[in-house]
Structures are given as C-alpha cells and as structure tokens.
Amino acid sequence: GHKWGYGEEDGPSAWHKSYPIAQGTRQSPINIVPEEAVYDSRLPAITISYDNCTSLNISNNGHSVVVEFEDMDDRSVIQGGPLENAYRLKQFHFHWGGKDCDGSEHTVSGKTYVSELHLVHWNAVRYRTFGEAAAAPDGLAVLGIFMEKGDGHRDLHTITDALYMVKFKGSVANFKGFNPKCLLPSNLKFWTYPGSLTTPPLHESVTWIVLAEPIRVSDKQMTKFRMLLFSAEEEEQRKRMENNFRPPQPLKGRTVRASFK
Ligand SMILES: CN[C@@H]1CN(c2cccc(OC)c2)S(=O)(=O)c2sc(S(N)(=O)=O)cc21
Ligand SMILES: [Zn+2]
Numbered sequence: 001g002h003k004w005g006y007g008e009e010d011g012p013s014a015w016h017k018s019y020p021i022a023q024g025t026r027q028s029p030i031n032i033v034p035e036e037a038v039y040d041s042r043l044p045a046i047t048i049s050y051d052n053c054t055s056l057n058i059s060n061n062g063h064s065v066v067v068e069f070e071d072m073d074d075r076s077v078i079q080g081g082p083l084e085n086a087y088r089l090k091q092f093h094f095h096w097g098g099k100d101c102d103g104s105e106h107t108v109s110g111k112t113y114v115s116e117l118h119l120v121h122w123n124a125v126r127y128r129t130f131g132e133a134a135a136a137p138d139g140l141a142v143l144g145i146f147m148e149k150g151d152g153h154r155d156l157h158t159i160t161d162a163l164y165m166v167k168f169k170g171s172v173a174n175f176k177g178f179n180p181k182c183l184l185p186s187n188l189k190f191w192t193y194p195g196s197l198t199t200p201p202l203h204e205s206v207t208w209i210v211l212a213e214p215i216r217v218s219d220k221q222m223t224k225f226r227m228l229l230f231s232a233e234e235e236e237q238r239k240r241m242e243n244n245f246r247p248p249q250p251l252k253g254r255t256v257r258a259s260f261k
Contacts, residue, residue, distance in 0.1 A: 004200045005063070005230065007239075012246045019202045026204045027249035028195030029105035029144075030256070034212075037191055037258040045259070046081035046188055046209060048143075048181065053089060055178040058162050062169035062230055063199060064093040064244055067159070067178060071122070071130065078121050078141060081209055081259065082192045087121035087141040090130055092180055094118070094147075095198070095245040096225050104146055105198050105245045106210050113214060114222055115147035116245070118198075119180060134197070139205040145185065150216030155182035160224040169232040185213035189260040198246045212260070 002018040004010050016022035053076030056068045068091045069076060077086040095116045097103025102112035121141045122133040133139030147153075158178060165173035189212045196204045228241035 002200070006244050015200055015202065019200045021196070021202045021204060024196065024202075024204055025252045026194050026196055026254060027202065027252075028198045028206060028208060029107075029246060029248050030193065030195065030251055030254075031107045031110060031248040032191050032210065032256055033109055034191075034258070037256040039261050040257045040259070043082065043192070043257060043259045044080040046078060046083075046143075046190060048078050048184065048188070050076045050089065050179055050181040052076065053179055053181075055175050055180075057172050058159070058166055058175035059172040060166040060169055060228055060241070062232070064095065064241075065159075065163060065166060065225070065228055066091050066093040067175055067180070071124070074124070078119075078143060078209075081190060082207055082257070083141055084138070085123065085125040088124045089180075090120050090122055092117060092119040092183075094225065096147075096222065096242060097245065098226070098240075098242040101243075103243070103245060105248075106144055106146070106208075107248055108146075108212075113146040114149050115217060115225070117145040117147060117183060117215075119143040119145070134205055135201075135203050136205050137194075138207065139203075140197075141207045141209060144208060144210040145183065146211070146214035147217040148214040149219060149222070152218035152221055153183075153216050156215075156217055156221055160221045163224050163228055167227065168229055171233075183215060185211055185215050187211075187213040189213065189258075191256050191258050193254050193256040195254075
C-alpha cells in the first residue's frame with residue numbers, strides 16, 4: 001500500500017488522501033468520556049485464554065514494534081464482553097510519544113497516557129484469513145491497554161530488553177515463549193465501542209475493548225522504545241520512532257458502553 005507515516009507530510013492529517021475511510025463514521029481512536037459511557041449490566045466479562053499461546057517473533061515494521069503469534073488454531077483467544085465468538089490473537093504492538101509528552105491513542109476525558117498497548121485478535125469463526133477479517137465489520141477485536149509512567153513493569157522488561165534487536169525498519173528477531181497474559185492489569189473492567197484500525201488501511205473492522213486500568217512503564221523502559229527507528233539501516237537520515245499515535249477521531253453518534261458503573 002501507499003507509503004504513510006507520522007511525519008508532517010505523511011502523518012494522520014494526510015492519510016485521508018490515500019485512505020478516504022479516514023473520514024468515515026467509525027474511526028479510531030476516540031476520546032472516552034466515562035460519564036457519557038453507557039453502563040451495560042448485560043455485558044459479560046471478557047475472558048482471555050493465552051495459556052497455550054505461541055509467540056513467534058518481534059519485528060520493526062517501520063510504524064511500531066510488533067510481536068506476532070501462531071494463529072492457525074484457537075490456542076490463544078479472547079471472548080466474552082461484546083464479542084459473539086472467540087477471536088484469535090494475531091499480534092500485539094505499541095504506540096508511544098516523545099520525551100514526557102503524550103503517546104496513547106485513546107484518551108480518557110482528554111487525559112493521554114505515555115503509551116498504549118494493542119493486542120490484535122481476528123474472527124477465525126467467520127473468516128478464513130486474517131486479511132479477510134481485517135476488512136470485515138466484525139472481523140477484528142483489539143484489546144487496548146493504557147501504559148502510565150511509574151516504576152518499571154517486570155514483564156515488560158522482556159520486551160524492552162529485546163528492542164535493540166529490532167532497531168531498524170524491516171528487522172525481525174526470534175521471540176518465542178512470551179505470554180502477553182503477564183501484561184494485563186489486575187482489573188479487566190472495560191469500555192467498548194465499534195471502531196477501526198488506527199493506522200492505514202484504517203478498515204472499520206475493529207470492536208475496541210479498552211481496559212480502564214493502566215499498567216505501569218518506567219522512564220528507562222520508555223527510553224528503550226524511543227531508541228527504535230522509523231528508518232531502515234540503509235537510509236541515511238535516521239528518524240527516531242516516537243509519536244507513532246493517531247489523535248482521537250469524531251465519535252459520529254457512536255455509543256461507548258462500559259462494563260462497570
Ligand atoms: C500497520 N497496521 C497494523 C498492521 N495490521 C494489518 C496488517 C495487514 C493488513 C491489514 O489490513 C488488511 C492490517 S493489523 O491489522 O495487524 C493492525 S491493527 C492496528 S491498531 N493500531 O488499530 O490496533 C494496527 C495494525
Ligand atoms: Zn495499534
């Protein structure tokens with residue numbers, strides 16, 4: 001697809017030129033206003049079954065750092081909440097800011113966090129391939145977890161200690177045996193709403209499940225994310241990978257439901 005990024009020329013405000021859906025009716029991220037969210041007592045809890053997940057590799061795709069999973073069976077799935085069936089874990093990645101400024105994609109009453117973790121799942125019950133699901137209205141379910149500055153997160157260390165291996169765009173490294181269950185906060189209360197990918201192709205195919213409780217990340221750990229580069233090894237000018245987030249988009253009449261009062 002067309003080259004896009006987070007800079008002046010190719011950033012979020014320019015994406016609509018190649019991806020007109022950027023101005024669609026269910027775009028993400030959004031600003032979540034808890035007082036305006038509708039508490040839905042019939043929303044079941046979400047169940048996350050990652051015990052037998054198989055992580056494969058960690059890579060730098062020039063937009064973020066991504067950990068991919070084996071997804072040829074239902075070994076790691078999310079279900080419940082707003083979801084009609086189980087959705088298979090495909091990958092997780094992050095969005096973050098520059099030094100001490102914003103970084104999350106979703107905001108809560110305008111509050112930004114330093115980073116946001118996205119666990120991407122696809123509806124393998126209704127669609128044969130990930131690509132097919134990624135373009136379907138009920139194809140994806142992304143679990144969003146806010147990351148706030150605090151003392152270091154022990155398990156996040158495993159990831160931040162591996163980032164040096166994928167400094168450049170296009171680099172891939174072995175990353176087996178990592179279970180993202182360890183990245184979940186203790187409380188799984190959530191907001192949910194119908195949305196989209198927050199990056200091109202911006203497909204309106206995501207049921208968003210955003211956890212209200214953040215996890216903590218230390219300054220040192222954030223510094224390691226910011227040592228990643230948007231650029232490939234052979235490019236002469238090196239651009240630090242930071243501020244790889246899309247700002248909140250118009251709600252356009254959508255209802256945000258809350259699993260809690
Ligand atoms: C670069 N964009 C990511 C890669 N993806 C991708 C890859 C191939 C095809 C495709 O659409 C057909 C999408 S993805 O679906 O895994 C997602 S989800 C997502 S986010 N921020 O909304 O959680 C970002 C990306
Ligand atoms: Zn994302």
